Amino acid sequence: MVEPIKIGICGLGTVGGSAFQLLTRNAHLVEAQVGRPILVTHIGTRRNNSNCSVDDTIIHRDIFTIAAEPTIDILIETIGGCGTARELVEYAIDNGKHVVTANKALIAEHGNALFERARTKGVSIVYEAAVAGGIPIIKAVREGLAGNRIEWLAGIINGTANFILSEMQSKGRTFDEVLSEAQQLGYAEADPSFDLEGIDAAHKLAILASTAFGIPLQFDKVFTQGISTIELQDITYARELGYCIKHLGIARRTDHGIELRVHPTLLPCSHLLANINGVMNAVLVAGDAAGPTLYCGAGAGGKATASAVVADTIDVARSLANGIENKVPYLAFHHPYLSDEQILPIEEVESGFYLRMKALDKPGVLAAITQILSDTGISVEAVIQKEPKQNENSVPLILLTACTHEGRLIDAVTTIESLTSVSGSVVHMRVELLSK
Numbered sequence: 001m002v003e004p005i006k007i008g009i010c011g012l013g014t015v016g017g018s019a020f021q022l023l024t025r026n027a028h029l030v031e032a033q034v035g036r037p038i039l040v041t042h043i044g045t046r047r048n049n050s051n052c053s054v055d056d057t058i059i060h061r062d063i064f065t066i067a068a069e070p071t072i073d074i075l076i077e078t079i080g081g082c083g084t085a086r087e088l089v090e091y092a093i094d095n096g097k098h099v100v101t102a103n104k105a106l107i108a109e110h111g112n113a114l115f116e117r118a119r120t121k122g123v124s125i126v127y128e129a130a131v132a133g134g135i136p137i138i139k140a141v142r143e144g145l146a147g148n149r150i151e152w153l154a155g156i157i158n159g160t161a162n163f164i165l166s167e168m169q170s171k172g173r174t175f176d177e178v179l180s181e182a183q184q185l186g187y188a189e190a191d192p193s194f195d196l197e198g199i200d201a202a203h204k205l206a207i208l209a210s211t212a213f214g215i216p217l218q219f220d221k222v223f224t225q226g227i228s229t230i231e232l233q234d235i236t237y238a239r240e241l242g243y244c245i246k247h248l249g250i251a252r253r254t255d256h257g258i259e260l261r262v263h264p265t266l267l268p269c270s271h272l273l274a275n276i277n278g279v280m281n282a283v284l285v286a287g288d289a290a291g292p293t294l295y296c297g298a299g300a301g302g303k304a305t306a307s308a309v310v311a312d313t314i315d316v317a318r319s320l321a322n323g324i325e326n327k328v329p330y331l332a333f334h335h336p337y338l339s340d341e342q343i344l345p346i347e348e349v350e351s352g353f354y355l356r357m358k359a360l361d362k363p364g365v366l367a368a369i370t371q372i373l374s375d376t377g378i379s380v381e382a383v384i385q386k387e388p389k390q391n392e393n394s395v396p397l398i399l400l401t402a403c404t405h406e407g408r409l410i411d412a413v414t415t416i417e418s419l420t421s422v423s424g425s426v427v428h429m430r431v432e433l434l435s436k
């Protein structure tokens with residue numbers, strides 16, 4: 001009888017539970033792919049998952065026992081976070097286990113050290129499930145597009161944020177109402193501020209950029225803005241101008257360095273990414289040979305993420321069964337010259353801008369504002385000015401600018417905010433065409 005490859009799963013929540021079920025349900029298919037049976041022999045969890053029956057599998061309350069268990073070949077980490085999960089993964093690597101993880105925070109923030117540790121120990125650490133749920137985007141970039149120089153990539157990489165924005169745009173539902181539905185559906189992070197403030201997307205962008213450009217993980221250099229400040233009125237005005245607001249992660253090579261940024265973005269309504277709604281994720285990757293290619297699918301939820309966890313498990317198991325060398329990402333470590341590419345500060349990034357301000361409804365105000373933009377070398381592409389409501393003497397003024405340096409735009413905004421005819425701060429959001 002062929003000896004099975006033995007797996008321990010640590011964390012039996014939404015993703016871990018679904019991964020266990022998928023490995024069990026498709027055991028024959030998995031065996032056919034690997035050439036050897038795969039068996040989950042141990043599960044580490046503090047509490048049982050009522051949606052997941054684990055039959056005879058041994059349950060440990062102390063997850064570290066699994067990392068040290070001599071019979072286990074691969075440890076699947078689905079605990080999340082950078083505390084216990086980090087200690088567990090380090091301990092598993094030190095004990096010679098290959099690691100499959102769905103933990104984007106762990107990889108984005110500690111991946112460089114973990115990869116080095118895994119390389120020293122000769123084990124794999126794989127993390128397809130960390131980015132864009134069920135979409136095999138890491139494999140697409142690392143394997144399918146391996147012969148390309150990746151120029152840029154842009155994507156909707158947080159399902160919860162996209163779900164909230166889509167529901168607000170299409171049904172006019174409130175932020176809080178949609179967030180609570182996203183939590184019930186198992187899309188949101190344990191701490192939903194990670195989804196709302198763009199941190200989760202920044203983790204994923206750091207991982208994508210590292211894979212695409214062969215640079216070390218640099219989560220701390222990702223410019224990060226979330227969706228929590230987007231108002232329904234901005235969604236409406238953007239629509240009037242022919243744009244949808246999407247929360248995007250963008251990584252782009254330029255002659256001066258690499259852009260790494262996560263923020264709400266106005267996209268033309270006709271753009272493919274503008275039409276990716278609900279919990280769906282999509283990533284557009286532009287390679288110098290393949291041109292732009294689009295990858296789309298469910299970006300969150302147990303089943304979709306389990307698909308990626310199981311694919312990674314099969315991948316590692318195949319290498320074990322067939323003796324292929326391990327797959328620790330090596331670009332960043334073996335081509336250090338690539339690491340020198342600097343990450344651009346946001347002030348040096350170029351894009352168009354959507355501006356919304358509250359201005360006095362009197363002669364010369366619009367002229368003064370456009371004069372400031374003109375003095376700063378910024379061209380105006382479109383303007384909307386609404387009539388004042390009864391008993392109000394200020395009006396919303398919305399401007400769309402041509403492409404400009406962010407630093408220049410911020411200077412202009414600061415001067416506009418100092419005008420006595422403009423009250424409050426000027427809302428500004430980046431506009432992208434992503435057309436080449």
Ligand code: HSE
Nearest residue numbers: 158159160187189300
């Ligand atoms: N909270 C994440 C999201 C889960 O909404 O995209 C998938 O990483």
